[in-house]
Amino acid sequence: MLAGQNLYTACTIGNDTIMPRERTPRSPISSIDVARLAGVSQSAVSRSFSPGGSVSPAMREKVLAAAAVLGYRPNLIPRIMLSGRSRMIGVVVGGLDNPFYAAVLDHFAVVLRAVGLQVLLVQVPDALALDGALDQLAGYRVDAVVTALAVGTRQAATALSDLRIPIVCFNSRLTAPWISTVRSDNRAAGQAAAHLLADRGARRTAWLAGPRDSAATRARARGFLDGLAARALPAPVVIVGQDTYHDGYAAVRDLLRGHRPPEAFFCSNDMMACGAIDALRAHGLTVPGDVRVVGYDNIPQAAWHGYDLTSFDQQVDRMAEAALDLLTSALADPATAAKGRTRTVPARLVERGSTAPQAR
Amino acid sequence: MLAGQNLYTACTIGNDTIMPRERTPRSPISSIDVARLAGVSQSAVSRSFSPGGSVSPAMREKVLAAAAVLGYRPNLIPRIMLSGRSRMIGVVVGGLDNPFYAAVLDHFAVVLRAVGLQVLLVQVPDALALDGALDQLAGYRVDAVVTALAVGTRQAATALSDLRIPIVCFNSRLTAPWISTVRSDNRAAGQAAAHLLADRGARRTAWLAGPRDSAATRARARGFLDGLAARALPAPVVIVGQDTYHDGYAAVRDLLRGHRPPEAFFCSNDMMACGAIDALRAHGLTVPGDVRVVGYDNIPQAAWHGYDLTSFDQQVDRMAEAALDLLTSALADPATAAKGRTRTVPARLVERGSTAPQAR
């Protein structure tokens, strides 16, 4: 098996051993090859491929013909050296098993490509593994880094700041030099959840929290508590999971063992909400008949008929656009890029069957 | 709004206008900066950062100290020019809304990083948009391309072959120079599905097909038909969707309108299978009581209690490893890389409640 062993070292050794004093056999065609074939200068080739290059139609045609014969494609790597800009954005994700993060990456890849930027993707198991990933990205001279990771620790923030390139975080709360944040209005959404459930007649509620260290989860909880207080409702029962379906299922199952069931659940994300619904049904309860459930993220599964889950849509498209906007303005103006900015996108409440009014 | 407009052009113009004769202001520190500070030669810096470089401990220490002061990180871009290898792999995906493809990308990013390769991600809406994406990847001189796209057309295959670098496809059936394929054993799985459903007593079955042009779907169908024939069962009713939940729901809903319900469904993927289950239940049927359902992919949602769906696990981890193996051997030996190879990974049947034996 090859995994785990560093291929780079292996290759270097291989080259040293097998072909000691041989220059790299360049299979990709270079502009000089095209120039030779066309009988023109290298600069003419370059100009023929540059949008604003001043070349006569005859010259251009001759060059393009030669290029087509050889299958030449301009090499962007030297351009990086000259311009100092790679036009690559490092995108750090931590697990695509959550459809929400998959959607974020999907949208973001699209908007970046639309403006001619590339995505250099790094997947890391958790924020602790961030450092190693950053070394790689720094080496490839990415122009900026975007991460959907919960950047909670100050150490991680420092590592990001040290790159001295624009950083854009999703739903982080950290403020540090170079770090901008685009976030959902978690607090307002939490309040809205409380009011919705109160409107539906629920008094005894439960809050199904996500990972403790996540700023997003904490903000949602605070908003929910505020909203309940504003309606003079008692504080919710609090149960905690990570952010997976199975955590949601297990947490609710355990709660139901000893407890009288709450009348409504607000869940930190949709995955856990789906788990909660299945646990409630496994316990013989109906949704929304006996219990109302609200989630967060509006993942595709929330719209599936089996769940029909009321949720808060983070409007991934708008967040991606906001992130792109932060990014491009930071790239255009390195002076202000050093002090990060924050953009808040409102979450849109999508009401579905899981909070339907009681039909008696 | 910035989207749609090419940032590169914009930047070039900006540079020409605002700072006409100024060389790029290099914010990243170069080895020459470190050399100057440490009072040594540039090569000494290079050697200090190379694994096998012959440097005295004193020299190395001096260099590393200076590098730490400046925050120097070796630039990998020139290395690309010298070695002719970027150590970047172009990964082309087409929509991460299907959790299966998200999982494929996730696993693949991990195994690539483990051997020190980078992922240059390109998301394309469909195989038709492939050409534009390939130009970008070619410009960045990726060492190879991996795609989970259904590369069906010969035109797409030609575009890939023309890159003259190793290509690895997932579940494609195309054979062309440079193109290797790693695929699930779709046909055997289709047969197994037929036998399983026959064992459960089903006679009248339905095949919920995915996109017409997908080689994977066709192979699964062929296997299913073979298996049914081997058990002397009638051919299935065939209904077709794209590959989404909503297609599966709609297709089954429409089928049930005019038809007596089949006793079992085999679905081209799990997303459609979930839609099928919900449509069956909306029609008042129970799963597995009235109807058995089998899916394909074993996405996380198949294990959710609400569906409890029997499915074929493509063993994404093994497919990712097989793809990496094809990739690394192709990179190591360009001679044989030109003729593609195929690797087949068996699909593992995961039996769940949706095909439970009838309890009478």
Place this chain on the structure above:
DNA sequence: TTGTACGCGTTATCAT
């Protein structure tokens, strides 16, 4: 062991 000089493929500048 350490320093010098060159080359990778392209773009920008300058001279023609």
Place this chain on the structure above:
DNA sequence: ATGATAACGCGTACAA
């Protein structure tokens, strides 16, 4: 409009 040349930052053969 076209050609020649320098420069980007690093690795490396060669000289010292």
